[in-house]
Amino acid sequence: MRLEQKLQRWVDAGLIRADQSEAILGFEEHKKTPYLYYSFLILGASVIGIGVIAIVAANWEDISDFFKLGFALSLLVSTAAVAFWKRENSNLSTVIIVLYSILVLGMIGLVSQIYNLEGKYYQAAALWCVLNALFLWATDSKTFLHLWIVGFQIFVTGWIWEQEHPVTTSYWNEYFYFSAVVFFIVWQMAERFSWESRKGSLFQWTMLFLVAGSCYRGFFEGRPYEVLIEQGWLSSEYRFPWWNVGLRLAILIPVIYFLFRNTSVTATQRKSLTFSFFFLFLSYFPLPFQYVMADTFRAHVWNYFLALIPSLLFIFFWLGIASAFRSHKRIFDLSVAIIGVRFLFYYFDVFGTLTYTGFGLIFSGLLIIGVTVSYLRLKGKMRTLLGEKE
Numbered sequence: 001m002r003l004e005q006k007l008q009r010w011v012d013a014g015l016i017r018a019d020q021s022e023a024i025l026g027f028e029e030h031k032k033t034p035y036l037y038y039s040f041l042i043l044g045a046s047v048i049g050i051g052v053i054a055i056v057a058a059n060w061e062d063i064s065d066f067f068k069l070g071f072a073l074s075l076l077v078s079t080a081a082v083a084f085w086k087r088e089n090s091n092l093s094t095v096i097i098v099l100y101s102i103l104v105l106g107m108i109g110l111v112s113q114i115y116n117l118e119g120k121y122y123q124a125a126a127l128w129c130v131l132n133a134l135f136l137w138a139t140d141s142k143t144f145l146h147l148w149i150v151g152f153q154i155f156v157t158g159w160i161w162e163q164e165h166p167v168t169t170s171y172w173n174e175y176f177y178f179s180a181v182v183f184f185i186v187w188q189m190a191e192r193f194s195w196e197s198r199k200g201s202l203f204q205w206t207m208l209f210l211v212a213g214s215c216y217r218g219f220f221e222g223r224p225y226e227v228l229i230e231q232g233w234l235s236s237e238y239r240f241p242w243w244n245v246g247l248r249l250a251i252l253i254p255v256i257y258f259l260f261r262n263t264s265v266t267a268t269q270r271k272s273l274t275f276s277f278f279f280l281f282l283s284y285f286p287l288p289f290q291y292v293m294a295d296t297f298r299a300h301v302w303n304y305f306l307a308l309i310p311s312l313l314f315i316f317f318w319l320g321i322a323s324a325f326r327s328h329k330r331i332f333d334l335s336v337a338i339i340g341v342r343f344l345f346y347y348f349d350v351f352g353t354l355t356y357t358g359f360g361l362i363f364s365g366l367l368i369i370g371v372t373v374s375y376l377r378l379k380g381k382m383r384t385l386l387g388e389k390e
Helices: 003-012 020-029 035-057 063-084 090-114 121-131 142-162 167-190 196-218 233-237 242-250 252-261 267-283 297-324 329-350 352-356 358-385
Strands: none
Touching: 063 090, 063 142, 090 121, 090 142, 090 358, 121 142, 142 167, 142 196, 167 196, 167 242, 167 252, 196 297, 242 252, 242 329, 252 267, 267 297, 267 352, 297 358
16 A cells, blocks of 8 residues: 555544645655666666676687786776765665675686686685675665675585585584574674664564574474484494584573663563574484384384474474564564464374365365464464463
8 A cells, every 4th residue: 555545544534634644745755765766777887787798708818817807906996986986875875885796706706717716606705705894884785785695695505515524414404503593693783782774684684594494493304414324333423413512502692691681672572582592492402312213103103203393392483483573563473374384284294195185175275264264363362372461
């Protein structure tokens, strides 16, 4: 719904006066960013850049290495000068800074090509992040912040993919766990030190990695990654990963510190988030139980119970998130939706044979609709149950 329509509805309902509606509309119109204007500017700059690349590519072999490097360096310096000159215009400055960061990546590729360095793509991403890190402090650009985080993720995930270690799964466990916790810490730092221009963007990345980190273990099927060897004398080589567990526990100390230091976090939120991260830690904790290799009914039941533990911890984690953000409609609905999807997996895992028949599909569809309608009707009571006072 457009802002004008919303304001008119509020005026008709008597919530605001007509002059207040006009004042709000005028303020928002003045505040609007001319995205279409800057989109065409970016499009024009991109077309010019493609044209330059086409000319250079057509005559690449005839251009000396000295001229290539000199021209690239001159282009970087001139772009930086224009960014400094237009620093008062935040939108145009953002466009130029993003262009500069892309040119830095091109410069890295050019140097690698001229000197035959044969580097990996994730190494180029790491160098790009280092060379552009100062822009994180020098500018409040949300676009560049997102771009830098994406570049850093390319570096980390690329490094993990390139490892030749026989147990690469453990690297992914550390990646998802530490990404979720570290982004939460950085977001809490933004709240603590009033980084107003970065709080929203960091919160988005925090929620993204909380979803990814919890789902990576909560939707895990089969035996956990710690059980690497099924049988035989090689199983004696397994060692409990004390170092990994210690690091996972230590990284939670800053989480607790900022939760109790931030005045914007209520006591109920502290309690809920503390329990949530405790369950996240447990979901990544190496199971102290052993899978049974026997092909018996009791062995299957025992192994299935062990496979359920991470998913149960996943549900407890998101119940804590829902309790902490019960006043935040979108996050609360997201938390409940994720829990609902997890229960759907339970249902189809246990009663999956029902979907083999038409009546089973009808029953499953009616069950899903019934649960959804019940949630919509009981959402207010659920928030009250999770601690919200109405």
